[in-house]
Amino acid sequence: MSTKNAGAGLWSTLEPKLSPFILETLATMGFTEMTPVQAGAIPLFMKNKDVVVEAVTGSGKTLAFVIPIIEKLVRLKKRFAKNEIGALVITPTRELAQQISSVFSIFLKDSVIPLLKHALITGGTSTLQDDICYIKEFGPDILIGTPGRLEDLLVGRGTTKNYINTKELEILVLDEADRLFDMGFSQSLNNIIAHLPKQRRTGLFSATMTDGLAEIVRAGLRNPVRVMVKVEDLVSKDVQRIPAT
Numbered sequence: 482m483s484t485k486n487a488g489a490g491l492w493s494t495l496e497p498k499l500s501p502f503i504l505e506t507l508a509t510m511g512f513t514e515m516t517p518v519q520a521g522a523i524p525l526f527m528k529n530k531d532v533v534v535e536a537v538t539g540s541g542k543t544l545a546f547v548i549p550i551i552e553k554l555v556r557l558k559k560r561f562a563k564n565e566i567g568a569l570v571i572t573p574t575r576e577l578a579q580q581i582s583s584v585f586s587i588f589l590k591d592s593v594i595p596l597l598k599h600a601l602i603t604g605g606t607s608t609l610q611d612d613i614c615y616i617k618e619f620g621p622d623i624l625i626g627t628p629g630r631l632e633d634l635l636v637g638r639g640t641t642k643n644y645i646n647t648k649e650l651e652i653l654v655l656d657e658a659d660r661l662f663d664m665g666f667s668q669s670l671n672n673i674i675a676h677l678p679k680q681r682r683t684g685l686f687s688a689t690m691t692d693g694l695a696e697i698v699r700a701g702l703r704n705p706v707r708v709m710v711k712v713e714d715l716v717s718k719d720v721q722r723i724p725a726t
C-alpha cells in the first residue's frame with residue numbers, strides 16, 4: 482500500500498500524543514497521515530483497551546500495533562531482565578515475522594531509546610539452543626515470532642524447559658489471527674496465552690473474524706473494542722468502533 486489509503490488524520494492529532502522520536506521516524510518514512518486502521522486502533526491501545534482489529538491486507542495494520550507497543554514500553558521506563566520480555570507479537574509465517582521485525586528496526590535503530598530491543602524468533606533458521614544463547618546475550622524486550630518456537634521458549638514443550646520469563650509482559654499481539662488459526666496453531670496459541678499474565682493488553686489483528694477466533698477473543702481478551710475497516714472504508718476513511726462482545 483502507499484499513501485493512497487492514508488488520509489485518516491495527521492499523526493500529531495492522536496491523543497495521547499506520540500513521542501517526538503516516533504513522529505520524526507514517521508516523517509522520515511514519508512507517512513504524513515494515518516490510515517483508518519491506525520487512527521482507529523492506536524488511541525484505543527494507548528488508552529489501555531484490548532482491541533480486535535478486522536482489516537484487509539495492506540490497510541497498515543503493522544504500524545497500528547508497532548507504534549503502541551513502542552510507546553507503552555518507552556513510557557514504562559522499565560529495564561527488563563535479559564530473560565524477561567515486555568511485548569510479544571505472534572504471527573503465522575517467518576516472512577511476516579521478518580517484515581514486522583524490520584518495521585520495529587526502523588523505529589528502534591538509533592540510540593534514541595537504548596532501553597528497548599527487539600528480536601525475531603522463528604523456527605527453521607536457528608536451533609532452540611541458538612535462540613536461547615542469543616536471548617541470554619542480547620536480552621530483547623520485544624519478541625516477534627511464529628507460534629511453535631515461541632511456545633518452546635515461553636512455555637517449554639516435552640522435555641524442554643521454558644527459558645523466557647513472561648511475568649512482566651505488558652502487551653500481546655496476535656497478527657493475522659485468522660491465518661494463525663487456519664494453519665493449525667490454535668493449540669500453541671492457547672498454551673502461550675494461558676502462560677501469560679492476565680494483567681496485560683492484547684490486540685488481535687485479522688482480515689476476517691471466524692468462530693474459532695471468537696473463541697480466542699473470549700479466552701484471551703478483556704472487554705475488547707472492535708475496530709472494523711472494510712474495503713470501502715479505505716476510500717471513505719470511516720472506521721467503525723464497537724464493543725467486541
Ligand SMILES: Nc1ncnc2c1ncn2[C@@H]1O[C@H](COP(=O)(O)OP(=O)(O)OP(=O)(O)O)[C@@H](O)[C@H]1O
Pocket residue numbers: 482483484485487511512513514515516519537538539540541542543544
Ligand atoms: N500511514 C501510512 N501512510 C502511508 N503508507 C503506509 C502507512 N502505514 C503503512 N503504510 C504502508 O502500507 C503498506 C501496508 O502496510 P502493512 O504491511 O502494515 O499492512 P497490513 O495491513 O499489515 O498488510 P498485511 O496484511 O499484508 O501484513 C506498507 O508498505 C506500509 O509501509
